[in-house]
Every structure is written in structure tokens, then in C-alpha cells.
Amino acid sequence: MSSVRVSLRSARLARVGMDDDAADPELGAQPVKRPPLGQGFKTPLSHRIAEKLIALMALSAVAAVALIFIFVAKEALPLAWEQLDGMRLLDLFLPRTWTGYHEAVYIWQPVGTPEKFNVVPLFLGSLKVTLLAMIFSVPLGVGCAIYLALYAPRRMREIVKPVIELLAAVPSVVLGFFALMVLATWLQDAFGWHFRLNAAVAAVGLSLTIVPVIFTISEDALAAVPHSLSVAAMALGARKYQVALRIIVPTAAPGIAAGVILGFGRAIGETMIVLMASGNAAIMKPFDFTTSVRTVTASIAAELGEVAQGDPHWRVLFLLGAMLFAITFALNFVGSVAIRRLEKRLTAT
Amino acid sequence: MKNTPKDYVLAGATGLAVLLIVGLLGVLLWEIVAGGAGVISGTFLTQSPSADMTSGGIFPAIYGTVVVTMLMTIAGVPVGIATAIWLSEYAPRHSRLTTIVRIAVNNLAGVPSIVFGLFGLGFFVLFVGGSIDDVVYGPGTPVWGKPSVLWASLTLAVLTLPVVIVTTEEALRTVPQDLRDASLALGATRFQTVFKVVVPNALGGILTGVILAVSRGAGEVAPILFCGAANFLPYLPTDLRDMFMHLGYHIFALATQSPNVDAARPMLFGTVLVLLVLTFSLNLVAVVVRSRARARLRA
Numbered sequence: 001m002s003s004v005r006v007s008l009r010s011a012r013l014a015r016v017g018m019d020d021d022a023a024d025p026e027l028g029a030q031p032v033k034r035p036p037l038g039q040g041f042k043t044p045l046s047h048r049i050a051e052k053l054i055a056l057m058a059l060s061a062v063a064a065v066a067l068i069f070i071f072v073a074k075e076a077l078p079l080a081w082e083q084l085d086g087m088r089l090l091d092l093f094l095p096r097t098w099t100g101y102h103e104a105v106y107i108w109q110p111v112g113t114p115e116k117f118n119v120v121p122l123f124l125g126s127l128k129v130t131l132l133a134m135i136f137s138v139p140l141g142v143g144c145a146i147y148l149a150l151y152a153p154r155r156m157r158e159i160v161k162p163v164i165e166l167l168a169a170v171p172s173v174v175l176g177f178f179a180l181m182v183l184a185t186w187l188q189d190a191f192g193w194h195f196r197l198n199a200a201v202a203a204v205g206l207s208l209t210i211v212p213v214i215f216t217i218s219e220d221a222l223a224a225v226p227h228s229l230s231v232a233a234m235a236l237g238a239r240k241y242q243v244a245l246r247i248i249v250p251t252a253a254p255g256i257a258a259g260v261i262l263g264f265g266r267a268i269g270e271t272m273i274v275l276m277a278s279g280n281a282a283i284m285k286p287f288d289f290t291t292s293v294r295t296v297t298a299s300i301a302a303e304l305g306e307v308a309q310g311d312p313h314w315r316v317l318f319l320l321g322a323m324l325f326a327i328t329f330a331l332n333f334v335g336s337v338a339i340r341r342l343e344k345r346l347t348a349t
Numbered sequence: 350m351k352n353t354p355k356d357y358v359l360a361g362a363t364g365l366a367v368l369l370i371v372g373l374l375g376v377l378l379w380e381i382v383a384g385g386a387g388v389i390s391g392t393f394l395t396q397s398p399s400a401d402m403t404s405g406g407i408f409p410a411i412y413g414t415v416v417v418t419m420l421m422t423i424a425g426v427p428v429g430i431a432t433a434i435w436l437s438e439y440a441p442r443h444s445r446l447t448t449i450v451r452i453a454v455n456n457l458a459g460v461p462s463i464v465f466g467l468f469g470l471g472f473f474v475l476f477v478g479g480s481i482d483d484v485v486y487g488p489g490t491p492v493w494g495k496p497s498v499l500w501a502s503l504t505l506a507v508l509t510l511p512v513v514i515v516t517t518e519e520a521l522r523t524v525p526q527d528l529r530d531a532s533l534a535l536g537a538t539r540f541q542t543v544f545k546v547v548v549p550n551a552l553g554g555i556l557t558g559v560i561l562a563v564s565r566g567a568g569e570v571a572p573i574l575f576c577g578a579a580n581f582l583p584y585l586p587t588d589l590r591d592m593f594m595h596l597g598y599h600i601f602a603l604a605t606q607s608p609n610v611d612a613a614r615p616m617l618f619g620t621v622l623v624l625l626v627l628t629f630s631l632n633l634v635a636v637v638v639r640s641r642a643r644a645r646l647r648a
Contacts, residue, residue, distance in 0.1 A: 043538050043539070043540070044538070047538050047539075047540035047541070050540060051439065051539070051540055053431070054431045054434055054435050054439065055435055055439060057427075057428050057431035057432055057435070058431060058432040058435035058436065058439075058440070058450055059450070060428045060431075060432060060510065061432060061450060061453040061454045061457050061510060061511065061514065062449060062450055062453040064453070064457055064507050064510060065453045065456055065457055065460075067468070067472055068460060068464065068465070068468045068472075068507075071467075071468055071471040071472040071476060072464060072467045072468055072471055074471065075467075075471050139366065140366045140369060140370055141366075143362060143363040143365070143366030143367070144363065144366045144367045144370055146359070146363045147360065147363035147364050147366065147367050148367070150360075150363075151359075151360045151363065151364065152367075160367060160371065162636065163371055163374065164367075164370060164371070164374075166374065166629070166632065167370070167374050169564060169565075169628055169629065169632045170377070170568075170625065170628070171567075171568025171569065171570070171597055171624060171625075171628055172462075172568070172569075172570070172571075173568065173570045173597040173598075173600050173601055173624075174381070174568070174600065174621055174624060174625055175377075176601070176604075177600055177604050177617070177621055178377050178380065178381070180604055180605075181604065181614075181617070182376075182377075182380050208373065208377075211370055215370075239353055239355070239356060240352065240356050241353070241355045241356045241358075241359045244359060245359070262459065265459050266459070268461070269459075269460070269461025269462065269463070269464070270461070270462075271461065271462055271463040271570075271571040272462075272570050272571055272597075272601065275601075275605075276601065276604060276605055297461060297463045297571075300463050300466075300467065301463055301466070301571060301574055304466075304467070304470075304574075304575055305574065305575060309475070317467075318467055318471070321463065321464050321467040324461050324463070324464055325460060325461070325464050328456075328459050328460060328461055328464075329456055329459070329460075331459065332455055332456050332458075332459040333452075333456070335459075336452070336455050
């Protein structure tokens with residue numbers, strides 16, 4: 001009993017000492033009340049209010065995500081019931097034989113009469129640039145991660161890792177500028193492309209933003225694989241490359257997959273690079289990477305500034321934004337599931 | 350154990366990837382420095398653009414970027430830090446609410462920047478600004494309900510929120526649990542423990558997060574396209590409701606919408622160099638602060 005009293009008293013004394021600290025005006029203003037011995041103290045009201053405030057602010061991220069979706073979708077939603085002259089909702093997604101055309105086509109032509117808003121060419125453009133960028137950047141990002149995690153001397157790792165992360169710090173408008181002013185000319189000189197700005201140039205530019213994403217997440221995953229696994233494999237006589245490819249990479253696979261998925265999400269949502277370097281013509285040629293493309297993001301960025309608020313065109317652009325949001329939301333979800341699976345796998349071993 | 354040929358192949362191929370990326374970054378930096386260094390001068394940094402933006406300087410763009418970034422920091426950083434403190438110090442480990450907040454933070458980080466632009470326009474400019482106008486000035490007079498410094502800053506604040514949250518939470522987690530236990534055992538309240546023990550010890554890491562968020566926000570263009578960035582303004586923004594010029598937007602405009610691209614080229618390279626120096630120096634400061642903070646925690 002007495003020991004409890006002593007500890008209570010010392011706890012109280014310590015608390016009093018803290019309350020006397022004049023450096024904190026909020027706490028210093030509290031009059032020091034000494035509760036009778038043996039009676040627990042209550043957290044001061046000001047602390048409880050501050051804690052409630054913190055909890056309230058913690059909801060900001062949830063509110064932000066909800067508000068983003070609500071207010072982007074809100075501008076697009078009237079499409080469902082508003083009277084659009086000459087345009088049906090299905091025309092947004094299905095091909096249609098417009099007057100003057102011989103066959104049903106997918107066409108994005110917001111300034112034509114009638115206005116033609118088929119989103120398929122834009123999504124095709126986005127997909128084309130993104131997939132091509134992934135083809136470049138997955139081997140590069142994962143390759144860098146494997147080299148740094150397995151082969152690079154410690155010194156080198158400490159230099160190269162921040163350097164690659166520095167690439168992530170380059171603003172995307174600067175990468176777009178680089179692709180537009182420098183890469184486009186070089187690539188055209190090298191391959192003799194007819195169009196200076198095309199899907200391939202935009203994809204190379206995009207790779208510069210997503211390699212750091214894929215690299216950082218993959219490297220974290222590879223580095224998190226327990227050393228005991230590789231040591232055990234080595235002890236069983238495995239070569240270093242066997243350890244790398246059969247033990248470390250497979251164990252870290254969910255993390256690498258997460259990096260690839262998140263990189264994909266980043267690429268499909270990237271705006272400035274494709275806006276500046278892709279040429280921005282909505283051409284429906286799925287497998288030709290040397291023609292220019294118009295992506296979803298670039299269309300929003302280029303066209304929204306010139307549309308009247310509430311116009312069908314305005315609404316379609318917000319619809320594109322809402323769809324983009326939904327796609328990246330899904331990709332992020334899958335990516336975080338993959339990372340959680342990796343964590344589970346690593347804690348199980 | 351001796352390396353086999355296959356080892357050399359794997360090491361060579363992956364090493365090549367490293368070389369390629371580092372090389373590309375080198376080329377990027379070299380091109381920008383070589384093209385832009387000659388343009389940087391006192392006039393360039395302190396004057397307004399003139400002659401269709403082919404001569405003069407970029408001072409209004411620098412000014413606009415600094416103003417927007419500062420407002421963004423003031424608006425976003427406290428909320429981000431509070432969220433991180435809640436997640437790390439208060440959130441019940443396995444509650445549904447914690448999971449929802451975490452999912453929201455993760456997803457916010459993945460929302461495309463152009464969608465933030467739509468959000469800024471739809472929510473801040475049209476909804477919040479428009480509602481203020483309707484209530485205060487009566488319908489039909491856009492005073493707040495138009496693109497401005499304020500709305501662009503708030504949009505960027507939402508965009509950088511996850512950067513602040515994630516890095517701050519990481520910093521708070523590196524503070525040893527012993528310190529918290531010791532503080533609580535001495536009779537400090539939870540609030541005192543958090544603000545007098547945990548946060549001061551994580552200050553370096555928190556600062557790193559803030560700087561990284563500032564660097565990210567300073568370079569984003571897509572979110573402010575419709576929320577207040579202007580191609581050219583003859584005056585500096587003095588009011589929250591003014592529009593502004595911005596380094597990133599200036600680069601975009603010079604590179605794609607200039608009537609005379611060749612004449613604007615030196616200005617363009619100079620602007621890119623200024624923006625890059627700005628973001629890189631912020632990142633460099635962040636790296637230094639972080640390594641200092643780590644060294645301190647280890648000691």
C-alpha cells in the first residue's frame with residue numbers, strides 16, 4: 001500500500017514540474033491543483049480538447065478523398081439526364097456512324113459539329129503510352145533495385161540510391177520539357193520518325209517519372225528479405241545468381257508487383273509530360289507507337305480551360321477525371337494489398 | 350565462392366540499368382545547366398518578361414511560386430502533422446477508423462495531379478468560392494468564385510498532404526518507445542508526452558517531410574492549371590483573390606504556347622534551371638536534415 005502511495009506522489013510531483021514549465025504558454029496557464037493523495041488525476045480539459053482536435057484533423061485525408069470524388073463526379077453526373085443535342089450517352093463509349101462517315105468510328109472531336117465525344121481513343125492513347133513506358137521502366141527499375149540490393153558495394157549504394165531518388169524530385173513539367181525539347185529531337189534523328197512528338201517520346205519521358213517509383217518500392221522489398229534466407233541457400237551450395245533469382249526476388253515478389261502497379265497508376269495519371277511530348281492528336285492506331293497520341297489527362301489539361309462551365313464538353317472532361325480517379329483508386333488498392341501480403345510473408349518466415 | 354558466368358550476366362544487366370538511369374539523369378541535368386546557365390543574371394531574376402516573353406526576366410513567376418508554396422505550407426502542413434500524430438500516437442491499432450484513414454492517405458497519394466486540378470476548380474473555386482459570393486455579394490458577381498492564389502494554394506495543400514503525413518508518421522515511429530514509457534511513467538499526460546517528448550525528438554524527420562512536400566508542391570503544374578495560374582500578368586499578386594504567374598506554368602507556356610519558340614528558348618532553359626535549382630536545393634536540405642536527425646537519434 002505504501003509503495004503505491006510513494007509512486008503516486010512521485011508521479012504527481014513530476015507532473016507538477018511539467019505544468020510549471022513556463023515555456024509552454026498553454027500548459028503554463030493552468031493553475032496547479034494538487035489532487036488529494038490516492039485520487040487519480042484527470043487529464044486537463046485543454047489537453048482533451050487538443051486531442052479531439054488532432055483526431056478531427058486526422059479525418060482530413062478521408063474527407064479529401066471523398067470530396068475529390070464527389071466534386072469531380074458532381075460536375076459529370078448531369079450528363080446522365082441533361083438533353084444533349086445529337087449526342088447519346090452511349091456515344092461516349094461505343095462507335096457510331098456519324099453523318100459523312102462510311103462506317104462506325106470511335107472519334108474524339110470536341111470542336112466538330114456535331115461534337116463527338118468518344119472517350120475510347122483517349123483511353124487507348126493513355127494505355128498505349130503507359131504500357132510502352134512500363135516496358136521501358138519495369139526492367140530498368142527492377143534491374144536497378146536488384147543491382148543495388150545484391151551486387152553494389154555499400155559505398156556505391158549510398159550514393160546511387162539518393163541519385164535515383166533525386167530523379168523523383170524533378171518536377172514533371174521539367175521532364176516534359178526535357179522530352180519535348182531534347183529527347184524528341186534525338187529520337188527523331190536516331191529513328192527517322194515522321195512525327196517528332198509521338199507515343200514513344202512521351203513513353204520515354206514518362207519512364208523517367210516511374211522508374212524511381214518502381215525502384216524505390218522494389219528496393220525496399222528486396223532489402224527486407226531476411227538475410228537468413230540467402231545465407232541458408234548459400235550454405236546449401238546455391239550460386240549467388242540462384243539466390244538472387246530463386247530466393248530473394250520470389251520472396252520480394254509482392255513488393256515488386258506493388259511497385260509496378262503503383263508505377264502504372266502514376267504513369268496513367270501523369271499529365272504534364274504527355275501533354276508536352278505526345279503530340280496530342282487522337283489517332284486510333286493501337287499498335288503504332290510512332291504516331292502522336294492524345295491521352296485522357298492531356299485532354300483534360302488542354303481543353304478544360306477553353307470550355308464554358310456546364311457545357312456537355314465540360315461535363316465529359318469531368319467524367320474523364322472521375323474515371324481516372326476510379327482507375328487509380330483501384331490500382332492503389334491492389335498495390336496496397338500486395339504490400340500487405342509481402343509484409344505477412346516476411347513476418348511468417 | 351567464385352562467381353559463375355551467369356552471375357556476371359545478371360550483375361552486368363542490372364548494373365547496366367543503373368548506368369542508364371544515372372546517365373539519363375546526368376544528361377538531363379547537363380542539358381538544362383548548359384542551356385540555362387548563360388541566361389541567369391540579375392535582370393533575369395528581378396525583371397518582368399517582355400517582348401512576348403522572349404526577353405526580360407521571370408521575377409513574377411518566382412514570386413508567384415514562392416507565395417503559392419508558402420500559403421500551401423501554412424494551410425496543409427499543420428493538418429498533415431496532426432494526422433500523422435494521430436495515426437502514430439493515438440490511433441487504436443486495429444480499429445476500422447484507423448484502417449480507413451490509412452487507406453485514404455494511400456489513395457490520396459495516388460490521385461492523378463490533373464484530378465486535383467478538377468477538384469480545385471469544382472470544389473474550391475466553384476463550390477466554396479461560389480457559395481461565398483452567393484451569400485455575401487449576391488449571385489452573379491464572382492469575387493471569390495474565380496481562380497486565385499488562395500484556391501491554388503489550398504488545392505496544392507491537399508495534394509501534398511500525404512507527403513507530410515507519411516514522412517511525419519515515419520519520423521514519429523523512429524522515436525523509441527522507451528521515451529514514451531518513461532514520460533508516461535513520470536506522470537506526464539499523453540498529450541504532454543506527445544508534444545514534449547515525442548515530437549521534439551522527431552522534429553528533424555518532420556521537417557524533412559515538410560521540406561519534401563514544399564518541393565513537390567513547388568513543381569506541380571497540372572493542379573493549378575485551372576485554379577489560378579496565369580500565362581502573363583502585368584502586376585504581382587497582392588491579394589488572395591489575385592491570379593499569379595508560376596515557374597512551372599511558365600515553362601509549360603513557353604515550351605508549348607509561345608508564338609516564337611526559338612526566340613523564347615533561352616528564357617525557357619533559364620526558367621527550367623531556376624525551378625530545378627529551387628526543388629533540388631529543397632531536397633538537398635531535406636536530406637541533410639534527415640541524416641542529422643538520424644545521427645541524433647542514434648546518439
